[in-house]
Amino acid sequence: GNSVTQMEGPVTLSEEAFLTINCTYTATGYPSLFWYVQYPGEGLQLLLKATKADDKGSNKGFEATYRKETTSFHLEKGSVQVSDSAVYFCPDFEYSGGGADGLTFGKGTHLIIQP
Amino acid sequence: ETGVTQSPTHLIKTRGQQVTLRCSSQSGHNTVSWYQQALGQGPQFIFQYYREEENGRGNFPPRFSGLQFPNYSSELNVNALELDDSALYLCASRLGSFENIQYFGAGTRLSVL
Numbered sequence: 076g077n078s079v080t081q082m083e084g085p086v087t088l089s090e091e092a093f094l095t096i097n098c099t100y101t102a103t104g105y106p107s108l109f110w111y112v113q114y115p116g117e118g119l120q121l122l123l124k125a126t127k128a129d130d131k132g133s134n135k136g137f138e139a140t141y142r143k144e145t146t147s148f149h150l151e152k153g154s155v156q157v158s159d160s161a162v163y164f165c166p167d168f169e170y171s172g173g174g175a176d177g178l179t180f181g182k183g184t185h186l187i188i189q190p
Numbered sequence: 191e192t193g194v195t196q197s198p199t200h201l202i203k204t205r206g207q208q209v210t211l212r213c214s215s216q217s218g219h220n221t222v223s224w225y226q227q228a229l230g231q232g233p234q235f236i237f238q239y240y241r242e243e244e245n246g247r248g249n250f251p252p253r254f255s256g257l258q259f260p261n262y263s264s265e266l267n268v269n270a271l272e273l274d275d276s277a278l279y280l281c282a283s284r285l286g287s288f289e290n291i292q293y294f295g296a297g298t299r300l301s302v303l
Contacts, residue, residue: 107290118280118294119233120192126290164232177223177235177248178292 079108079167085185088155096150096184098139098165108141108148111164113183119164122150160188192216194283194295202301203271211266211298213281222264223292224256225280233280239264268300276302 082097100108110122110132123132125141125148132139137152150163162185166178193216203209215222221240225233238246239258253269262283268275278299282292 109291111294118192118194118196118296119282120294121291124291166232177225177238177246178233179235180225180232182230182232 078102079165079179079181081165081181082184083182085187087187087189089189090157091154092188094150094152094155094159094186096163096165096186098148098150100146100148100167102146106167108139109166109178110137110139110148110150111166113162113164115161122163155186155188157188157190160186162186192293192295194281194293196279196281196295196298198298199296200299200301202303204303205271205273207271207302208267208269209271209300211268211279211281211300213264213266213283213295215262215264215281215283216293219283219285219293220262221284222258222262223282223284224264224266225282226250226275227278227280227297228274229277236266271302273302276300 079100107126109124111119112122113119123134125132128141128143130141139148139150141148162183164180164183166180195214197212223238224236226236227233235248236250236254237244242258255267257265278297280294280297282294284292
């Protein structure tokens, strides 16, 4: 089956710093990959996705490229803001025989941006 | 705004009681999943409903049960509440059982005393 490994936090950066949150996967096929974000006191929001190798997802200044050669889907942003402070998740997604099962989440990466 | 709404926002129960949480899916979404998120943890998959039938389940005991209605809204029921059931419960809907993008509600915060 598939598995996803995400770097654990917390990650603390100053405003306008460059951000990278690592996410690597192992898969027998080519699963869809996602980044979700959870702002304090809220549910999860889809931040970006990629469905095949070399796809680049982007949203709100964040980017992630589905890299088959390194089996990675790292989240990057060139200049973070205090409002980016949140928990970021790179979940696993796998189909079962009866249809899509739920996403499998790790603890996420808690990002703290200081002014 | 994901179009998925959950009620109530917060709930306090005592150990041994039963609770029902509700979820209204995004329009046209016939598949709903429920997750439990303990403090400081990632969401854990409870189960999934597709067209009113449960068709996927995580590692949760039978006292966690659900329903999906013809309009695709859904309920999560938890019997014999335990202290460890205190968590944020998230509902996520998607368009079809094989669609891979899930849209989450803001969740219901359950406290068991």
